[in-house]
């Protein structure tokens with residue numbers, strides 16, 4: 001007898017190359033997108049039905065154990081996104097599904113809590129204790145809280161429930177998000193802003209894939225403009241969902257508040273620091289289509305949106321969109337892919353767009369919307385260069401005389417200064433004055449940074465931490481270890497010496513390590529309780545400090561030294577961004593850039609305020625080299641337990657390259673960080689013509705070599721880190 005057997009292909013959130021087939025037993029129903037439990041070896045795992053096929057199978061199959069009725073269906077667009085993103089980033093689809101399934105609890109029945117509320121009926125017997133409880137019982141409240149409020153034991157509350165005077169009500173712990181109101185009026189827009197908003201709103205109503213670069217100087221009102229596009233999406237389709245991606249450190253209370261002010265409702269928030277409860281609620285509400293506006297960090301792309309009508313990537317140039325650990329991906333690129341799959345517009349917003357995005361806008365693949373001015377009287381700061389060869393600071397000091405003079409003037413005017421130095425801690429290097437030894441992390445090829453506030457030496461790559469030793473670990477000399485070079489803590493020390501009466505604070509991930517500490521610093525800066533703020537990148541982004549009129553960039557050249565593909569671009573973007581902090585409100589601002597290479601294009605064109613010329617010169621040099629966006633780039637990092645093993649397998653890997661035209665491979669070479677967490681690293685760089693499917697090439701290459709489990713290989717498409 002031949003019954004038609006039903007087979008389902010199930011994708012598991014595991015590093016497996018493809019979905020596995022299972023039998024669907026009689027009595028169970030499942031369609032693509034349903035969550036099911038299946039056996040894998042000795043384990044039972046939750047996976048997602050990827051396809052349903054008719055039998056008979058070509059080999060004996062295990063059966064699906066159960067379906068999960070409480071779980072929503074994973075929408076087709078999300079499944080397609082996982083498949084296509086998986087190919088693009090050379091990562092098994094199961095690894096991407098694992099990112100979609102970041103909240104396991106969201107698949108279970110929604111948790112509820114039991115509350116009590118007065119029923120209006122009289123209890124049989126009224127004791128003084130019972131009276132107290134009934135006097136307190138108003139809105140639904142947890143029984144324990146009610147007992148506490150009335151100052152009685154919980155038995156009294158229970159007795160009133162039994163007597164019928166209190167009723168139990170169940171309430172979900174994951175209430176839906178409030179619905180945004182598209183019709184609240186925003187700021188009256190300037191003509192430029194209006195034109196951009198109108199075009200983006202048209203795109204939204206077209207319900208088609210429409211990428212757009214929203215290119216406007218800092219403070220020109222890009223946020224106000226994309227708010228209009230969000231409102232248009234909500235008006236056009238009351239069920240529309242909108243995703244706004246922000247760099248993780250820009251996801252502050254202040255930003256959420258702006259959304260709330262504009263739409264009258266707090267949006268759903270998604271980021272790595274959110275607790276599991278908040279994640280469960282956001283995930284479930286997104287899947288149910290009830291969360292309309294989602295504001296999140298890069299991983300929010302993997303949420304199961306049903307009806308995504310618009311994606312915004314704010315600060316699209318930001319390097320933190322590139323995830324470098326685990327699944328290596330560039331969220332901006334994947335956002336464009338997601339918009340393509342969802343047939344919706346994607347707005348890439350930036351004051352300093354990435355070269356890739358600018359090239360796409362130039363070629364007409366992306367619409368290019370420009371905001372040239374700041375609304376009202378606010379204007380961009382003047383950018384001045386302090387040539388450190390002509391105006392060097394004194395020995396062991398880092399602030400040059402022209403900047404000191406500017407700081408004096410600013411202080412005298414009762415205004416604020418931001419000194420920008422992208423180095424945490426006190427000193428980036430610790431050296432023995434007796435033997436010259438530089439202190440390194442034990443298992444990583446990187447210098448240790450001295451942190452004075454905590455008294456620790458820290459490896460910023462791996463987080464390795466140790467107390468600062470009293471003796472040199474190499475020669476044993478006592479008290480010979482000295483920090484070399486400046487970090488923000490040391491710069492604060494110098495600033496306090498120079499300006500003893502000024503209120504000086506350090507703003508870095510060490511001093512603003514919690515949301516509360518961050519909010520406190522930002523608030524005090526906004527209120528004028530700080531005169532001089534000394535900050536790393538964390539201070540450079542997003543904040544609006546009305547009394548800040550002077551920005552000093554201490555070591556503007558440091559970013560240029562890395563020498564990688566984007567060194568100039570990144571330096572330009574960061575400096576422009578940090579300079580843009582000055583003079584936001586009605587006070588004119590200025591920025592002073594300390595540099596030893598005022599003639600380098602990034603610095604000279606920044607001072608000239610000519611971003612377009614800088615980007616043109618960068619584009620030309622990339623075109624000459626055939627680098628992105630004119631060609632493709634990939635990297636392969638092999639990591640092994642010993643140097644010999646790394647060399648041996650790097651050679652074997654190199655020998656297994658597939659033949660392909662239009663592809664060049666360089667390497668293997670030791671990676672600049674040769675040892676990381678005890679693993680020895682070798683690197684290949686791969687360049688191809690634009691029309692080559694470089695992802696397919698890299699995946700094919702990897703599949704040709706059977707590496708031992710102790711050797712790991714990481715493929716990176718469009719690498720940002722060359723370390």
Ligand code: ADP
Nearest residue numbers: 187188189190217218219220221222223224375
């Ligand atoms: P961007 O995102 O380009 O940096 P924002 O949207 O944050 O700019 O705007 C900068 C500041 O200017 C904000 O405080 C914003 O509320 C204000 N602003 C923007 N557009 C207008 C406008 N048309 N009228 C009044 N204020 C505006």
